[in-house]
Amino acid sequence: MTFIKAKDFTADRAWGAxxxxxxxxxxxxLHWTDKPYKWHINDGEEVFVxxxxxxxxxxxxxxxxxxxxxxxGDIFYAAIGTEHVAHPISEARILVIEKEGSV
Known part of the structure; x- marks a missing residue:
């Protein structure tokens, strides 16, 4: 059993997880970032919270x-083939659920 306080999580680099x-x-x-990711298309579905x-x-x-x-609290669902990129405004913590090894 694990409890995680998302607000306390930081990483040593943007998109560290x-x-x-x-x-x-x-x-x-759980990702921490203060910089945009890159345009990409996942090879599976993705849920981004x-x-x-x-x-x-x-x-x-x-x-x-x-x-x-x-x-x-907002959720983005990317179906297979959805081209997207996230741009945080300042720091953000994001929960990502996706196929193992996805971009």
């Missing part, structure tokens, strides 16, 4: 870029 669980090849990780801070989620639909502000 704490591995919480691996359930039959699906990982749950803002636990602390705010994030601008950039995503493309039919080649057109959109931006959605995400605040604490």
């Amino acid at each position: 704490l591995d919480i669980a691996n359930m039959n090849g699906v990982t749950t990780r 803002v636990l602390d801070g705010e994030v601008h989620m950039h995503y493309r639909v039919d080649g057109k870029e959109h931006i959605q502000l995400m605040t604490v």
